Amino acid sequence: MLTQPSYRSLRNPTVAIVGATGAVGAELIRCLEERDFPAAGVRLLASARSAGRTLSYRGQALTVQAVGPESFAGVQLALFAADSETSRTYAPVAQAAGAVVVDNSSAFRMDLDCPLVVPEVNLETLAGHRGVIANPNCTAIILCMAVAPLQRRFGLRRLQVATYQAASGAGQPAMDELVASTRAYLEGRPFQPQVLPHPYAFNVFSHNDTVDLDSGYNGEELKVIAETRRILSTGNLPIGVTCVRVPVLRAHTLAVTAELDAPVPPGAVRECLEEALGVRVVDDRAANHFPMPVEAQGQGDVLVGRIRRDLGDPSGRSVALLLAGDQLLKGAALNAVQIAEQLLVA
Numbered sequence: 249m250l251t252q253p254s255y256r257s258l259r260n261p262t263v264a265i266v267g268a269t270g271a272v273g274a275e276l277i278r279c280l281e282e283r284d285f286p287a288a289g290v291r292l293l294a295s296a297r298s299a300g301r302t303l304s305y306r307g308q309a310l311t312v313q314a315v316g317p318e319s320f321a322g323v324q325l326a327l328f329a330a331d332s333e334t335s336r337t338y339a340p341v342a343q344a345a346g347a348v349v350v351d352n353s354s355a356f357r358m359d360l361d362c363p364l365v366v367p368e369v370n371l372e373t374l375a376g377h378r379g380v381i382a383n384p385n386c387t388a389i390i391l392c393m394a395v396a397p398l399q400r401r402f403g404l405r406r407l408q409v410a411t412y413q414a415a416s417g418a419g420q421p422a423m424d425e426l427v428a429s430t431r432a433y434l435e436g437r438p439f440q441p442q443v444l445p446h447p448y449a450f451n452v453f454s455h456n457d458t459v460d461l462d463s464g465y466n467g468e469e470l471k472v473i474a475e476t477r478r479i480l481s482t483g484n485l486p487i488g489v490t491c492v493r494v495p496v497l498r499a500h501t502l503a504v505t506a507e508l509d510a511p512v513p514p515g516a517v518r519e520c521l522e523e524a525l526g527v528r529v530v531d532d533r534a535a536n537h538f539p540m541p542v543e544a545q546g547q548g549d550v551l552v553g554r555i556r557r558d559l560g561d562p563s564g565r566s567v568a569l570l571l572a573g574d575q576l577l578k579g580a581a582l583n584a585v586q587i588a589e590q591l592l593v594a
Contacts, residue, residue, distance in 0.1 A: 258348065258591045260288040261324030266315055266338060268292035269301060271420040272329035272352055275581035277305055283585060286592065293319050294330075320345035325591070327584055328352055343379040348591055350584045352383040357475055364478050367586045368525040369396040374590055381587055386579030387411055387468070387491065387500055388475040393550040393578065394571050395506055397524040398517065399480055403509030405565065406486040409472070409502055413455060413491060414541060416498035416575045418444065423497055430495070448495055455491035466491065499541035500579065502571040511564035518555045526578065531555050539572035546574060548582045 263280065267273045273294070280287060290305050292312045299314035313319065315338055320326060326342040328335050328351040335355040342349050356362040363373040364382045369392050374381065384392075391409060398404060415422040421443045429449040432439035439447070446453040457467035465473075469489040477485050494501075522529050530539050531553035539551035550573040558566035573579055 258324055258588075260286050262289045262291065262322055263287045263588075264291040264293055264320060264323045264326045264342065264347065266293045266319075266326060266328045266334065266342075267330035267352075268303060268312055269294045269298040270329055271416060271423065271576055272580045274303075275576045276327050276329055276584065277303065279577070279581050279585040281306055283589070285585060285588065287325075291319070291323060295334075317341055320347050323347045325588055326350070327588065329581070329584075339380055347379075348377070349380045350383060350587050351380060352580055352584055354385070354471065356380055356382040357384060357471075358478070364475060365587050366392050366396075366479055366583060367590055368393060370479055370481070371590060374587070383580065383584045383587065384475050384479060385468075385471045386417060386573075386575040387413065387472050387502065388479060389579050389583055390500055390550050390571055390573035390575075391472065391476055391502060391504065392479045393524070393526055393573070394504065394521065394552050394569060396480060397520050397527070398506055398508060398567070399482075401520050402512050402517075404480070404482065404485065404506060405509060406507040407476070407488070408505040409487070409489045411455075411472075411489070411491045412452075412494040412496070412501040412503075413468075414494065414496040414498045414500055414575055415448070417500065417579075418456070418493075422448075426495055426497060444493065448493070450495060452492055452494050455493055457491075465489070496541045497545075498576055499544040499572055499574045501539065501541055501544075504569045504571060505558050505560075505566055506569065507561065507566045509565070512567065514555050514557055514567065517567050517569075521552050521555070526550060527552055529553060529555075539570050541572050544572035544574050546577070548574070548578050550578060 293315040296314040301312045302309045320342040326347040326349045332353040332355040335353040339349045362380045362382045415426040425443040429439045433449040455468045459466045468491045473487045528549040530551045538553035554570035558568045
């Protein structure tokens with residue numbers, strides 16, 4: 249359990265969830281329920297096309313309202329799970345109305361006035377918030393959960409990462425498209441992708457974010473590099489990332505090589521990770537049982553395994569790891585709720 253220092257007076261706040269009908273919004277509702285978050289009330293907000301729908305919260309049917317300029321009157325905490333444009337438009341409105349905003353979009357992640365927070369990693373940065381707190385990219389969260397403990401104990405020189413990202417990272421429409429395209433494939437029917445640019449069933453393709461023509465890196469890869477450096481407070485840390493989509497509904501998998509300051513036995517790395525908050529070691533060589541998205545989904549820990557020396561580094565400083573974490577939970581909703589918990593007055 250993390251300690252709960254007070255940064256801004258929040259006690260039994262009225263909570264607004266913006267984007268309540270999306271995949272992350274649904275998980276925010278569930279996290280608030282399961283963690284018994286002390287909300288005086290919950291207000292569900294979404295786009296006009298979703299207004300009027302009802303969603304359950306603690307056994308009560310709540311009607312979704314269209315987000316607008318008057319939506320945040322009387323709200324003390326606003327959890328945003330919408331797109332960047334919505335956050336840029338309405339986060340300042342919520343802030344002006346007196347709410348603390350925890351935003352899951354990319355809108356404020358590189359704004360130095362907005363802390364970029366993973367509570368187990370850099371909780372101290374929350375103290376400087378000015379009313380808006382950024383929830384990091386899901387892949388960066390999962391990565392930092394595993395490498396931050398190693399950085400603290402052994403020092404960190406370089407990261408090389410390959411990701412295998414689930415449909416959940418592109419929202420509920422991509423998850424639905426994966427299911428529909430898989431069904432069509434198995435039934436021998438043609439299927440035309442509508443959400444993602446390539447066939448998803450039984451396929452792997454480069455992450456669908458826009459590719460920077462000069463560097464060759466796509467937007468997701470650049471986000472992971474920039475945000476990981478910011479979370480770890482290492483502005484010049486060399487990081488190489490390749491992000492791909494795989495036909496998995498939820499929970500991302502990452503293959504990571506971390507170069508440490510000196511050679512470290514894999515056993516010491518394992519011991520360090522076993523002591524880390526929010527990390528669960530799954531590393532059974534005899535049974536060939538290591539982190540898998542099917543076991544990572546639906547729970548909040550980041551699974552870490554395949555802990556071994558990187559034989560490609562003759563210096564002996566590099567360790568190889570395999571991670572898996574639920575993109576909708578620790579990669580999004582759970583991290584946001586954990587941030588909110590830190591804002592409560594004990």
